[in-house]
Amino acid sequence: MHEGMQGPFWRAITVFRIASVGYAAVLLGTADSYARPAVGWLVIAVMALWTAAAGFAYARFTGWLLLVVDLAVTVGCLLASPFVQGTAGGSVPITATWVAGPVLAWAVRGGRRAGIAAAIVVSAADAALRDSPAAIAGNGTVLLLLAAVAVGHVSRLAKEAEEQLRNATRAEAATRERERLARGIHDSVLQVLALVQRRGQELGGDAAELGRLAGEQEAALRELIRSEPVRSEPASGHGDGLTDLATRLRRYGTARVTVTTDGTPMPLPDWYADEVAAAVGAALENVRRHCGDGTMAWVFAESDGDAITVTIRDDGQGIPDGRLQRAAAEGRMGVARSIRGRIADLGGTVDIVSTTGRGTEVELTVPARRSSWLAGPPHGPGRTA
Amino acid sequence: MVVDDHPMWRDAVARDIGEAGHDVVATAGDGHQAVRVATAVRPDVVVLDLQLPGLSGVEVARALAAFESPPKVLVLSASGEHEDVLEAVKAGASGYLIKSASRQELLDALRRTADGDAVFTPGLAGLVLGEYRRIAARPAEPDGPRLTRRETEVLRLVAKGLSYRQIAERLVLSVRTVQNHVQNTLNKLQLHNRAQLVRYAMDLGLDETPD
Numbered sequence: 001m002h003e004g005m006q007g008p009f010w011r012a013i014t015v016f017r018i019a020s021v022g023y024a025a026v027l028l029g030t031a032d033s034y035a036r037p038a039v040g041w042l043v044i045a046v047m048a049l050w051t052a053a054a055g056f057a058y059a060r061f062t063g064w065l066l067l068v069v070d071l072a073v074t075v076g077c078l079l080a081s082p083f084v085q086g087t088a089g090g091s092v093p094i095t096a097t098w099v100a101g102p103v104l105a106w107a108v109r110g111g112r113r114a115g116i117a118a119a120i121v122v123s124a125a126d127a128a129l130r131d132s133p134a135a136i137a138g139n140g141t142v143l144l145l146l147a148a149v150a151v152g153h154v155s156r157l158a159k160e161a162e163e164q165l166r167n168a169t170r171a172e173a174a175t176r177e178r179e180r181l182a183r184g185i186h187d188s189v190l191q192v193l194a195l196v197q198r199r200g201q202e203l204g205g206d207a208a209e210l211g212r213l214a215g216e217q218e219a220a221l222r223e224l225i226r227s228e229p230v231r232s233e234p235a236s237g238h239g240d241g242l243t244d245l246a247t248r249l250r251r252y253g254t255a256r257v258t259v260t261t262d263g264t265p266m267p268l269p270d271w272y273a274d275e276v277a278a279a280v281g282a283a284l285e286n287v288r289r290h291c292g293d294g295t296m297a298w299v300f301a302e303s304d305g306d307a308i309t310v311t312i313r314d315d316g317q318g319i320p321d322g323r324l325q326r327a328a329a330e331g332r333m334g335v336a337r338s339i340r341g342r343i344a345d346l347g348g349t350v351d352i353v354s355t356t357g358r359g360t361e362v363e364l365t366v367p368a369r370r371s372s373w374l375a376g377p378p379h380g381p382g383r384t385a
Numbered sequence: 386m387v388v389d390d391h392p393m394w395r396d397a398v399a400r401d402i403g404e405a406g407h408d409v410v411a412t413a414g415d416g417h418q419a420v421r422v423a424t425a426v427r428p429d430v431v432v433l434d435l436q437l438p439g440l441s442g443v444e445v446a447r448a449l450a451a452f453e454s455p456p457k458v459l460v461l462s463a464s465g466e467h468e469d470v471l472e473a474v475k476a477g478a479s480g481y482l483i484k485s486a487s488r489q490e491l492l493d494a495l496r497r498t499a500d501g502d503a504v505f506t507p508g509l510a511g512l513v514l515g516e517y518r519r520i521a522a523r524p525a526e527p528d529g530p531r532l533t534r535r536e537t538e539v540l541r542l543v544a545k546g547l548s549y550r551q552i553a554e555r556l557v558l559s560v561r562t563v564q565n566h567v568q569n570t571l572n573k574l575q576l577h578n579r580a581q582l583v584r585y586a587m588d589l590g591l592d593e594t595p596d
Contacts, residue, residue: 187436190463194485218485222465260508262515298546313545
């Protein structure tokens, strides 16, 4: 049953048919000079029965046989009109609007062309009823054709949309399966690297160097393949120009730099996330430059819904009091422009706390809410790293 | 007891632990086996890898937590902190360590776990913080567990990479107090999780107490 998106169409057609039967019954009831009204009621009964049968059958059976039967029954009822109406027949056969039923059905099942074909058949049968060939009921035919084209077109669009949805779902399932398998493989790789690091440490000498290298690669790989952040609602899909800040920040992870988050998704526009990540990168670069290679650093990103706070902490020797201000005064704008400038442009704040001997903490706070974001990347004087 | 699906790792860890003077009573290579063996042997501490065939590491942690006197569980993972680690901790694990930690770090973590202390990495502290935030944001749980201001402070400092001693210095507390704060955050989360599971079980009509 592929009637997923077409169900509503069929229901609408059945409703239309029921209403038409009602209308035709009213017409018959109010007509007073028909030749054989009793037969008329019989035809109405057939119409009603067929409406019910069609409603049931279209849901169950596919295939053209049903469509042909539908058209045949309808045209049959239509052609019974002169028999019922006799000379009193006017421009409206007893079936009235009910004849549009199969036209719509053909359009839904077979598209525009099938609908047009059915419309032509019905119109031809209708024209055959009339006395003079010239008096073809123009309006009726045009309306039938229009209906056929419109419904056929929409029906095809619905089918295509359904197909696309199915493909997308299948692709997503495949991706997820791949990711699951990949995770298993990654874990194996990481474990072997960790083992090498361990053994290297134990053995010492050259092996220790090898172990150290393995350890660095292990840390880098681990950061690279982090699984998605913890979610409490289903994923919103980041294909719309949004990136999770955590993904950007994880790239800074090494054996010396630990990147952690609180697991909350932090979707930001691509350029925004890049700017924040660049500021973090600048802070880490400062650590490397001023504190030597052995210093460890930690990057912690948290979000409380309104604001995202990223703290970069190192255990170096700290910045002596006043040094930052002095550097700014002397025109060396490194920290000021690359970190403070960037974050200020994003509408956030920067807080630097440093204690001699106890390291430095740089705290960046930026708004997380869509409404607070600026309209686009700010254009300003070029920034140095 | 050591549970890990990589024989090389399993043996390396078991050997390290044995050399440090502890008693390795059992090992297991997949989830179902782990639960079976643990039921029979009743270890005090279980070192549990999260990536397991059969039953997942998280589910093994849940099963262990349902024992009458549950063992302390130290969770190991190769790929760093993520959702599974948080789930395992909520289910009752008392700590987490990354597999690439040094031998010394492993033994320290083991000792602390055996003593009943929580073993937190910065990443785990961050995830726990986030979990409390998420619970606070859910309107359906107005009486969920909450962090005190002190606990939030301590967790944030752990997430930023400070050692317990450094935190104790900064906040002018004893190291023991800092450890207790961290432990409390874990306990509250685990209690809440257990209560939720019980409520869920009752909703399903299974209201026998597990043993």
